[in-house]
Amino acid sequence: MTTNTQTAPARGGTSSPAGPGDRRSRRPRAGGPGLRHRWRDLASRWVFLAPALVILAAVLAYPLFYTVWISFSELDLATFTPARSVGWMNYRTVLEDPGFLNSLKVTGVYLALALPLQMLLGFGIAFLLNVEWRGRGVLRALFLIPMVVVPVVAGGVWKMLLDPLWGFVNYVLGLVGIGPVNWLSDPTLAMVSLVLIDTWRWTPFVVLIASAGIMSLPGDVLEAARVDGAGWWATLRKIVLPLLAPVILAAFIVRWLGAVKMFDIALAATKGGPGQATDVVNLYIYEKAFRSLEFGTASSMATMVLAITMVLTFLFLRLNRYLEKRW
Amino acid sequence: MVTTTAPTIDARRRPARRGRAGHRLRIAGSIAAALLFLFPVLWMISTSLKLPRDIFASPPRWFSTVTLDNYTSYITQADIGPRMLNTVIVATGAGLLSIVAGSMAGYALARLPIRGAGLIGGLILASRGVPPIALAVPMFLVARRFDLTDRHITLILAYCTFLIPYVMWLMRSFFMALPKELEESAMIDGASRLGAFFRIIVPCSLPGLLSTLIFSIILAWEELLFALVLTNREAATIPVAIAGMAADTEQGAMWGPLTAVGTLTVIPVVLFALFVQKWLIKGLAEGATKG
Numbered sequence: 001m002t003t004n005t006q007t008a009p010a011r012g013g014t015s016s017p018a019g020p021g022d023r024r025s026r027r028p029r030a031g032g033p034g035l036r037h038r039w040r041d042l043a044s045r046w047v048f049l050a051p052a053l054v055i056l057a058a059v060l061a062y063p064l065f066y067t068v069w070i071s072f073s074e075l076d077l078a079t080f081t082p083a084r085s086v087g088w089m090n091y092r093t094v095l096e097d098p099g100f101l102n103s104l105k106v107t108g109v110y111l112a113l114a115l116p117l118q119m120l121l122g123f124g125i126a127f128l129l130n131v132e133w134r135g136r137g138v139l140r141a142l143f144l145i146p147m148v149v150v151p152v153v154a155g156g157v158w159k160m161l162l163d164p165l166w167g168f169v170n171y172v173l174g175l176v177g178i179g180p181v182n183w184l185s186d187p188t189l190a191m192v193s194l195v196l197i198d199t200w201r202w203t204p205f206v207v208l209i210a211s212a213g214i215m216s217l218p219g220d221v222l223e224a225a226r227v228d229g230a231g232w233w234a235t236l237r238k239i240v241l242p243l244l245a246p247v248i249l250a251a252f253i254v255r256w257l258g259a260v261k262m263f264d265i266a267l268a269a270t271k272g273g274p275g276q277a278t279d280v281v282n283l284y285i286y287e288k289a290f291r292s293l294e295f296g297t298a299s300s301m302a303t304m305v306l307a308i309t310m311v312l313t314f315l316f317l318r319l320n321r322y323l324e325k326r327w
Numbered sequence: 328m329v330t331t332t333a334p335t336i337d338a339r340r341r342p343a344r345r346g347r348a349g350h351r352l353r354i355a356g357s358i359a360a361a362l363l364f365l366f367p368v369l370w371m372i373s374t375s376l377k378l379p380r381d382i383f384a385s386p387p388r389w390f391s392t393v394t395l396d397n398y399t400s401y402i403t404q405a406d407i408g409p410r411m412l413n414t415v416i417v418a419t420g421a422g423l424l425s426i427v428a429g430s431m432a433g434y435a436l437a438r439l440p441i442r443g444a445g446l447i448g449g450l451i452l453a454s455r456g457v458p459p460i461a462l463a464v465p466m467f468l469v470a471r472r473f474d475l476t477d478r479h480i481t482l483i484l485a486y487c488t489f490l491i492p493y494v495m496w497l498m499r500s501f502f503m504a505l506p507k508e509l510e511e512s513a514m515i516d517g518a519s520r521l522g523a524f525f526r527i528i529v530p531c532s533l534p535g536l537l538s539t540l541i542f543s544i545i546l547a548w549e550e551l552l553f554a555l556v557l558t559n560r561e562a563a564t565i566p567v568a569i570a571g572m573a574a575d576t577e578q579g580a581m582w583g584p585l586t587a588v589g590t591l592t593v594i595p596v597v598l599f600a601l602f603v604q605k606w607l608i609k610g611l612a613e614g615a616t617k618g
Binding site: 044045046047048049051052053055056058059060062063064066067070075079080081125127128129130131133135136139140141142143144145146148149150151152153154155156157158159160161166168171200203204257260261263264267268269271282285286289290295298299302303305306309310313314317 | 350353354356357358360361364365367368370371374382383385386387424427428429431432434435436439440441447452453454455456457458459460461462463464465466467468469471472484485487488491492495519520521524545548549551552555556565566569570572573574582585586589592593596597599600601604
């Protein structure tokens, strides 16, 4: 956050806080006493921000504070209000809860598998797509389709495709003599399936961002490298990757912001099962809060997840800013 | 489509033999990848048009008897119509509210001298990392206490938590790219800031605003968590219904209805997305990190 405070006006350039305002208040038509005019000028600026800030204060900031508050209290289930403060007790309970620690681990495994896979596949396919021919636009448009399939539909349809008895995937594997594979009922394979479904839905997004990035690579530099006899590996490592680094990181950050919210696909495809093999943290907190009605502990889990996500997001954004400056 | 001239020249200059073969391979590869990624959607549509016995046929069949049974029978039984209507109301409501509030705020951050604009921008960016579950719990509790559950307005406001920051961020970078003379000339002519915004800036930004609106509607359309938590019958949306059906597919009984409702849910979104595809791609990339 602090980085933004410092850099945003600089990057915005045109809207530095002091300069243009003074110029505006001196515009020819501005009459009336100075103070009153300045007040009106200030009000006319804040009018623009007011609706968004009021709504966000009510539905974003206030609930976040409320979550933190509940996380330190015991909830009265008759009135749905925090009854009394219990200090760090909810947090202690949560940190000793193997289910929660497991869900953190599951989420970590999912992120560690899904994000690199999607980045690699996405940039690989974008490279394939980067050939000048008539059908390219159509193909790129087709890649839009999986990423707008409603996630819960994606989960449901893949559950059907991965069905051990009638599923299409096992039918194809059967043709080459593999199977039947119990995709969703084996703990390891269930995680593989979750990653597979998520990768299906989100790789196209990386493809689209990556192909925009690849198309903006300077053709003459690549040409020069080829003329100088650079092999494709050297070209990739020394020229393409450094040039693409900001795009790669931007795609990664968007994917990260989406992936830490993983909920719908897991709910529809595996429901966290078998056992707790795919019980990602959002699903676990959801069950704790709305099935077991343990709002106090659920809130302290949510607060912890919020803190972890914020710290990591902050680090990724810092890295992004650093790379943007460097290249 | 966006085309730059550089790759074209580049492609022509390449030694013909190696280049051609490589090109063909890459074209074939990209077509194969596209088909692979498209397959589940095609299979969903095809399954939705099958009779139950063909859905479970042992070598799977693409088509046999085409039937609309899955669309007609289940959908009338299970309140799909009202839920579709709820989804439309909530998604457009949230989209419209966010585009108005978000674009005004985005304009303020881009153009108006406001103390603390950097801080507000930073907070907005940070808010994109907030896990929805951290909002769902308190929202549920507050909504329960004030008897606001199961209403459209509650869900609309809940969706604003992620839509307004998204719109603000996108439109902020959009407005920064507009020539400054636009509103300056309007204000010299005596228009107020608000007047200049609505009469000059908004009409000039219609394509950007429209695409952002459509993308916001898509995001609200597919949302599940808040809808599960904040509705139960009256205002429940389609994703909630589908989540229920997906949970019911243990015996494979619901495949027909699931794919039918899935198809109905996905088709409008796909059409919208194709309609604004150029913008969508740009917005996705910039919405992330530019700032």
